[in-house]
């Protein structure tokens with residue numbers, strides 16, 4: 001996943017206390033720690049060592065300790081981190097203590113899959129509205145939500161307090177959809193369309209493109225093949241480190 005962020009993004013909630021300005025790479029790893037911590041909590045763990053959490057999250061433990069130190073969380077020597085406390089700290093920093101309402105625009109193949117997925121609610125997100133421009137899709141019910149015409153975006157965004165927009169339209173339509181989302185006050189956009197969006201300062205856009213991820217993996221396959229062809233074979237032993245995850 002790539003991201004595009006304007007510095008000093010104001011966000012929408014005015015009363016939120018100032019947060020530490022974390023490195024983007026740390027922010028990107030916090031959800032991994034959170035997922036691992038929830039799995040530990042679900043299996044009855046009350047504490048976890050930095051090594052245990054690092055393994056569960058798939059990062060190295062020095063990086064994890066550094067990331068968590070940004071939150072003021074250092075764990076207790078010989079005991080490790082308190083799982084519940086760390087979940088609360090990370091959720092607080094990620095702004096997950098409130099459920100965020102998401103609007104999904106473009107309910108085709110991908111949009112259907114996203115709208116039908118039940119796993120977002122437990123991670124702090126509610127898909128609150130579905131929009132499409134195709135009249136034949138408007139009125140269809142998916143997972144208890146009726147698809148509305150994108151022309152209703154402005155009204156529904158206010159009614160449902162939409163804070164994040166997800167774009168799953170074809171690329172040629174994505175910029176206009178982004179403009180509509182921004183016009184109704186949405187300042188965070190997740191873009192699945194394979195294109196670069198132009199947005200005003202203060203609007204955060206993250207882009208998901210599985211083809212790009214596959215192309216990066218293709219490069220590493222290509223590189224591994226070229227290294228194994230050399231005398232002495234493949235040097236890198238830690239594949240995740242080698243590809244910078």
Ligand SMILES: NC(=O)c1ccc[n+]([C@@H]2O[C@H](COP(=O)([O-])OP(=O)(O)OC[C@H]3O[C@@H](n4cnc5c(N)ncnc54)[C@H](O)[C@@H]3O)[C@@H](O)[C@H]2O)c1
Pocket residue numbers: 105106107108109110111131132133134137150168169170171173176177191192193194208209210211
């Ligand atoms: N990021 C990824 O990894 C990934 C994977 C698959 C697809 N995609 C991308 O996701 C997008 C959707 O793919 P799909 O297979 O679901 O396409 P699709 O054609 O099945 O669905 C697109 C939907 O968008 C609607 N639409 C078009 N213009 C619109 C507009 N202005 N406002 C609202 N709705 C509009 C269409 O009516 C349609 O229902 C494409 O851009 C595709 O390239 C990305």
